[in-house]
Amino acid sequence: MNFDDTPQEAEFRATARAWINANAPKQYEEELRKSSLGRTVLKNADILEVAKAWQKKKADAGWACLHWPKEYGGRGSSPIERVIWQQEEGPFGQLSRMFIIGHGMCGPTMMAFAREEHKRTYLPPLASGEKVWCQLFSEPAGGSDVAGLRTRAEKDGDDWVINGQKIWTSGAHYSDYGILLTRTDPTVPKHKGLTMFFLDMKSPGVEVRPIKQASGASDFNEVYFTDVRIPDHQRLGEVGDGWNVSLTTLMNERSAIGAAVSTGFPELFEYCSSLMLDDGPAIEDRAVRSKLANWAVKASGLKYTSMRAISALSKGERPGPENSIGKLVAGSMIQDVATYALDLQGANGVVSGEDAELAGRFQAMLLRAPGTRVEGGTDEIMRNIIAERVLGLPGDIRVDKDVPFNKIPTKGRA
């Protein structure tokens, strides 16, 4: 058991560190370091432009999408090299946030199912950040129940015609392309009638409407499709095999290992270290210490769980359910941490934004936290995954199993 790099890993780390040191946009470092709340905003710059510039610079020097094959714009690195890169990139890695869906999910899905000429055309500009991709899966009728989607694709000559609506699409408002899961046959059970495509988000009939979230920000969108035409050669996988294609996408989502999960703990510890309560420093208060200790061991437990996963990866073992744990634990923890930080502020905790303590950092965390517990699978879905795939417990009973999609009830109460 040791934490040392192998000689090759050490060499890779040194090279990466030197390059980052010489090239990273250092003027944003402090701002990036302080905005670890699932949302990065730069005060005096357009974050999309800054992010694209950094990604392009990385791509030109061969540091983009490390795990992708070189011919599609990647570096062909090992998983452990990818982790080392993330460690070295530090706060600058946050700039890649708007590319996460494209690099982590759309790209791998394209690699697995697109035609060779499409891979060569579309993947390098995705890797270099010149083009941004989004993933059009969720719908108003199906959040956790992804396969319950209703957006239709009907064949018309060499094209498919799309009608319907998607929701919770991250980054659709600045995306150039998207991968799209549709229903091509409503007369078969829900998982069997789906087909996957990729499309140009500027196609006629695509309308993107940003959703204003509880936090006040607009990271997600509704996307409407009205007679949108997609040529058949942009189909990913076979007609009716969309569910399997989407599983590839989702598995890639869950194997994005090594990414540091925000728990809010370092921020709270720092805050309590300097905060004065009525009876003295917060950090010397028995109740505060108990709370902090409980969160400290969760945060360290997550950190070392992810290190165990990295070790397993470096030995060629497949990633397990560690990431389900990360999001599950961090999601409710960040919510509780934020609630507690505001409690420590007393009545003044109600004030948010620039007028609040620490420029409203914990208030912003509180309002963003519910999203973490829902996006990418709710806490309940994460627990189901652990119970079923790790512990081997029976799957949930599905009354719509084997029922043709168009015979599944759509309303709870008549």
Added chain:
Amino acid sequence: MNFDFSDDQKQLRDQARKFLAEKCSPKAVRVVLDGKAPYDKELWKGLAEMGFLGVAIPEEFGGAGAGHLELCVIAEEMGRANAPVPFSSTVYLAAEALLIAGSDAQKKKWLPAIASGEAIGTLALFEGKGNPSPKNVKLTAANGVLNGVKKPVADGAIADFAVVAARTGSSGRDSDISLFLVDLKAGGVEVKSLTNLDPTRGQAEITFKDCKAEPLGAAGEGWSILTQVLDRAAVLCAFEQVGGSDRALEMGRDYALDRIAFGRQIGSFQAVKHMLADMYVSATLARSNSYYGAWALSTNAAELPEAAAAARISATQAFQHCAKNNIQVHGGMGFTWEFDCHMYYRRANAMALGLGSLSYWEDQLIDRMRKKNAA
């Protein structure tokens, strides 16, 4: 980087698990639980023969000289099997205190006896309620003679010797405390067994009346040595707790698959699935914190105090969480003497107190994190 046990260490784990499955069945544990024996002598002998008691004791003192990572691996299996033997008091507390502070003669006398299973040792620290603290040590030592009462002393009724914390000064500082080594079979010692939450590991009250004792370590160094011993024991106990957590989770999972209610396996109900998923999460976090503790222990890293406190808190919480919810999954049956669930529930709650309660370790963790941040 390799944040995992080596293949050899994993092989040792398999070996220990197999041995304990054979020699330490729930039925064997029940002999002690039912009060028919103070501990499982046969198992203790077997553990010695396997070399498990002296795995971290250097070869020159009769041990296997393997190391603390190997001891962590065995500790996990001891917890999984709920072994009714004085392993933690002898191996984690008494042996570690000797390794840290013992003179060559003391090591030569006691360590080979521990490794061979001939001597059972313990730490006599507590004097009634309260957490580890110099001010809670009232027992006095003067001219090599001890006077006072220790309770509870883990495995005190079966121990051959004890490391005793005694007051040798009145300055109000940590340096008031010194450690002594006492042969419990000699004169001046009165031992009374106490009933306790976990009968598979006994507790005793020991009264020292003009009892002769030899110093262990330098005078006034007692508290500093004790802190090190407690930190090391915290990591080792954490592995026992992780083993117990995993076993409680497995029992709950197996029962949820076997038991049918309302026409379904109860493990198909989301409420039950989610309870088991949460048990898995807490056991996993505890395991990861404990691995970090194991690394710090085995390398004697500067991070050990913080890592030990984190492992201790995390593993204590996980074992309590898994043990209580295992009973919940089992429903009414889980609450019977006949089912094994309560053995783990008892062990989890007794272990949560043995090295000082959670509040003590929470304080330790925050103090140590502050120190690191200030550095």
